[in-house]
Each structure stands twice: as structure tokens, then as C-alpha cells.
Amino acid sequence: MEETKTAQKTRLTFPKGFLLGAAAAAHQVEGNNTKNDWWRAEEEGKLKAKSGLACDHYNRYEEDFQIAKKLGLNALRISIEWSRIEPQEGKWNSKEIEHYRTVLQKMKDLGLTRMVTLFHFTLPVWVADSGGFENQKGVEAFARFAWFVAENLGNEIDLWCTINEPGVYTAMGYRKGLWPPFKKSTVPMISVYLNLIKAHKSAYHAIKEVIPEAQVGIAKNNPYNEPFYRNHWLDRLLTRVVTYIGNHYFLDRIQNECEFIGLNYYFYHQLRFHHKHGGVDMNRNRHEEYRHDHTEFVRSDLGWRLFPEGLYHLLKDLKKYSKPIYITENGLADAKDAHRYNYISEALSATKHAIDEGVDVRGYFYWSLTDNFEWHEGFWPRFGLVEIDYETQKRTVRDSAKIFKEIKIE
Ligand code: IFM
Numbered sequence: 001m002e003e004t005k006t007a008q009k010t011r012l013t014f015p016k017g018f019l020l021g022a023a024a025a026a027h028q029v030e031g032n033n034t035k036n037d038w039w040r041a042e043e044e045g046k047l048k049a050k051s052g053l054a055c056d057h058y059n060r061y062e063e064d065f066q067i068a069k070k071l072g073l074n075a076l077r078i079s080i081e082w083s084r085i086e087p088q089e090g091k092w093n094s095k096e097i098e099h100y101r102t103v104l105q106k107m108k109d110l111g112l113t114r115m116v117t118l119f120h121f122t123l124p125v126w127v128a129d130s131g132g133f134e135n136q137k138g139v140e141a142f143a144r145f146a147w148f149v150a151e152n153l154g155n156e157i158d159l160w161c162t163i164n165e166p167g168v169y170t171a172m173g174y175r176k177g178l179w180p181p182f183k184k185s186t187v188p189m190i191s192v193y194l195n196l197i198k199a200h201k202s203a204y205h206a207i208k209e210v211i212p213e214a215q216v217g218i219a220k221n222n223p224y225n226e227p228f229y230r231n232h233w234l235d236r237l238l239t240r241v242v243t244y245i246g247n248h249y250f251l252d253r254i255q256n257e258c259e260f261i262g263l264n265y266y267f268y269h270q271l272r273f274h275h276k277h278g279g280v281d282m283n284r285n286r287h288e289e290y291r292h293d294h295t296e297f298v299r300s301d302l303g304w305r306l307f308p309e310g311l312y313h314l315l316k317d318l319k320k321y322s323k324p325i326y327i328t329e330n331g332l333a334d335a336k337d338a339h340r341y342n343y344i345s346e347a348l349s350a351t352k353h354a355i356d357e358g359v360d361v362r363g364y365f366y367w368s369l370t371d372n373f374e375w376h377e378g379f380w381p382r383f384g385l386v387e388i389d390y391e392t393q394k395r396t397v398r399d400s401a402k403i404f405k406e407i408k409i410e
Contacts, residue, residue, distance in 0.1 A: 012345075012352055012406075012407050013409070014407065014408070014410070015409075015410055016410045017362070018362065018364075019075035019115075019326065019362060019364070020074055020075065020407060020409065021068075021074065021077060021113070021115070021364070022068060022077070022385060023076070023368055023369070024077065024369055024370070025079040025120035025372075026084075027039075027121065028368070029055040029057035029064075029368075029373070030057050030058040030081065031053040031054040031056045032053065032058065033051065033083060033084065035084065036083035036125060036128075037123045037127075037180040037181070038121070038122050038179075038180060040125055040128075047378075048376065048377075049378025051373045053390075054372060055372055055393070056393050060393065062106055064369060064395070065106055065107055065110050068369055069111070071401050071402075072407070075363060076107060076114065077116070077328060078107075079117035079164070080100055080117070080153070082145050083124035085100075085148065085149070089141070092148060100153055101152075101156060113159070114156065115160075115365070116159070118142070118145065118149060119162065119163045121165075121169055121375070133191075133195045133196055135191075136198075139195050143199070143202035143203050143206045144206070145203075146162065147206035147209065147210060150207045150209075155211075157214075159217070161218060162199070162203040163196055164264075165264055166196040166197075166200075166250055167246060169192075172376075174192055193250075196250075197253050200254050203216075204216050204257040215259045216257075217261055218250075218254065218262055219263075220247075221264040221266070222246070222247040222318075223246065223269050224268050224269070225242055225246075226239060226268075226270055226292070227271055227272075228270040228272035229272070235271060235273050238271045238272075238273045247314075247317070251321065255321050258323065260323055260326055261324075262326050263325060264329035264367075265310065265347075266304060266332075300333045301334055301335055301381055301382065302333045308344075308347040308349075309346065311351060312353050312354050315350075315351065316354055316357065318359070319358070319360075323360070324360045324361075325360060326362050327347075327363065328365050330347050330365070332383065333382055333383050334382065334383075345403060347364070348364060367383055368383045370385070370388050372384065384398065385398055
């Protein structure tokens with residue numbers, strides 16, 4: 001992508017008020033989240049690793065925020081762990097509310113804009129046991145939780161994300177069976193997806209009832225899809241259908257209930273219709289070693305193909321919703337820190353390119369501030385701007401993190 005390369009030669013400048021941040025989620029960093037479905041599954045040996053103390057961020061949040069500040073970030077996205085706030089149905093834990101108040105105030109004191117996610121993959125055990133988002137009860141419980149957070153912490157939250165990655169949550173927990181509740185079943189999978197739309201809307205209204213001016217959005221994982229054979233009508237049709245279902249179905253339904261759209265971007269797919277068998281091959285990290293420009297893909301440690309310029313196309317695609325957009329996540333697992341600098345630099349150039357073409361992008365949150373518990377993969381994938389030594393909990397800033405100081409905000 002020529003424009004991207006050219007943009008890197010000059011110092012990237014973003015409009016006034018642009019947020020440069022990093023994102024994280026409670027269960028992945030806090031440690032000792034003992035009251036949710038993930039912890040239980042970890043204890044039962046259903047996952048290959050236990051989150052345990054994770055990054056001990058629950059106790060070390062101040063140190064982490066100070067590092068973020070030193071890196072030149074002006075915003076952070078965290079999540080509030082539902083199972084800490086409501087460990088039993090209707091029993092609210094005031095000590096934990098106070099904990100999050102202190103956390104959020106600390107962010108404010110450091111001049112960090114606070115984006116908060118309410119559901120980032122973990123459910124209190126009691127919610128999971130009553131079917132989670134498979135049924136209406138889960139939807140109502142979530143709306144109550146959102147209301148409670150708005151009522152008690154609302155004035156400490158600048159930007160709200162109701163739900164993180166509804167599609168990923170549904171696929172991993174109900175189609176692939178790799179995450180709680182470990183199902184591989186179409187009917188619950190569809191119900192959960194549809195109920196997450198309802199859950200977003202109910203939470204949205206609950207928050208707005210308390211704080212009418214609240215800025216509420218969602219973090220939606222959209223891959224960038226292209227036809228494998230760009231000129232083949234079947235591959236093109238397939239790409240349109242898959243992109244509609246995966247990227248737009250959810251957003252189309254919640255577009256009147258959000259002030260902004262959050263985009264999580266990681267994946268690039270070349271979609272091919274298998275002509276011989278009449279089947280669909282999504283080619284997720286399997287066959288293609290080459291990009292359309294015939295250069296080889298660089299991959300992250302998880303094998304994900306790196307295609308930062310996909311961000312430009314996705315942002316352009318989201319323009320039709322006429323809402324501000326935040327890139328709520330984008331990043332890579334890269335233990336050697338070999339590709340992170342270039343990847344972020346190209347992702348930011350792609351973002352700038354979209355802004356220059358009229359897309360209202362308000363911020364970029366790198367995933368993640370520190371290394372953390374990468375769900376069923378455990379601790380080995382290293383996404384952090386900051387390395388964690390899990391033996392000692394020592395934080396070491398990676399070289400690539402210097403990039404944020406090089407970015408200019410008008
Ligand atoms: O770690 C996850 C995060 O919880 C949700 N988005 C993708 C990240 C990397 O896989």
C-alpha cells in the first residue's frame with residue numbers, strides 16, 4: 001500500500017482530541033478473579049492454563065497506568081469485572097465498587113481518558129449457571145449490572161463499551177467449544193448472538209437512563225475479507241455475504257443505540273469458494289502464504305497474518321454508519337518484538353489515511369498495554385507494549401512502545 005509507506009516518512013499527526021491508548025480486560029490482567037465462569041473452568045482443568053495472579057494488575061494498576069503515561073498514551077480501555085461487582089445475584093459488593101472508583105480516579109489524575117467495557121468474555125458463575133446469554137434472564141441481568149455501574153461509577157467513565165467482540169465470544173464458546181461453556185451447537189450459538197444484540201440495547205438504555213449524555217458503544221471485531229480470486233464472481237459474492245453476516249449484521253441492528261462504533265481489528269481473510277466440492281473455504285491461516293501483491297505474509301506468534309492496511313478498508317466501510325469510530329483493539333503477539341513497531345506504524349498510517357478521506361476516527365487503542373492471559377492459549381502469546389515476567393511481576397517496556405511518543409496530536 002503505497003500511501004501507507006509514504007505516510008511513514010513524515011511524522012504522523014492526528015487531530016486534536018485524538019485518543020492514543022491501550023486496551024486490557026479484567027480477567028486477563030487483574031488476577032484472582034475467582035467468581036467467574038473462566039476461573040471455575042480453569043480450576044476444573046478444562047483449560048490448558050490458569051489465570052491465577054495474571055499480571056496482578058488488581059494491585060499494580062497504579063504502576064501500569066504510570067507506565068502508560070510515560071509511553072505517551074492519553075487513554076486506556078479497561079473492563080470492570082461483573083463477578084467482582086455482583087458475585088451473587090442481586091448482592092452488590094461495595095468494596096469492589098470502591099476499588100474500581102479508585103482505579104478510575106487514578107486514571108483521571110494521570111490525564112488518561114477512561115474507556116470501560118462491561119462484558120469482556122467472563123460471566124459471574126451464577127449468570128453462567130442460569131444459561132448466560134442463551135436466555136432472556138442473562139440479558140436482563142446484564143442490563144441491571146450496566147445500570148448499577150452507571151449509577152455508582154458513571155461519573156468516572158468517559159466512554160462505555162457494552163460488549164467486547166460478540167462474534168468471537170459466540171464462536172469460541174458455542175461453535176468451537178474452546179471457551180466456557182464449551183458448546184459446539186448451532187441453536188444456542190444463534191440465540192446467544194441474537195441475545196447479545198438485545199443485551200447491548202438493554203444495557204445502552206439502562207446507562208442512558210442514568211446518564212443521558214453518556215457515550216456508549218460496542219467493541220466489534222471485524223476481519224478484513226477479500227476474495228481469493230478478485231475477479232471471480234463466486235469469491236466476490238462469498239466475500240460480500242460473509243462480510244455482511246460477520247461485520248454488519250450486528251452493527252446494523254444496534255446503530256440507533258450507540259454513540260460510537262468500536263472496531264477491533266486483527267484478521268485478514270482471503271475467501272475462496274471451493275468450486276470442485278461446491279464448498280466454502282475461509283482459508284483462515286491455512287493456504288495463503290502470499291498477499292495479492294505477491295509478497296509473503298508476516299505472521300504474528302499466533303500465526304495470524306499481519307495486514308495492517310486492512311484497517312483503512314474497514315474504517316472506510318464503517319463510514320456508512322455516520323458515527324465516530326474508535327479502534328478499540330489492534331495488536332499482535334510478538335515475543336521478540338520484531339514486528340510490533342512496524343505493525344503499529346502501518347496501522348496508524350492506515351488510520352490517518354482513512355481520517356484524511358473523511359472517516360471520523362477518534363482514537364486508537366493498542367492491544368495490549370502489558371502481556372496478559374490470552375484465554376485458552378494461556379500466557380505464552382505476548383501482546384504487550386510492556387513485557388511481564390510472571391515469576392517476579394516485573395514490568396519491562398518493549399522497544400516498540402517508543403512509537404507513541406513519535407506521534408503528534410494537533
Ligand atoms: O486477548 C484478546 C482480547 O481479549 C479480545 N480481542 C483479541 C485479543 C487478542 O486475541
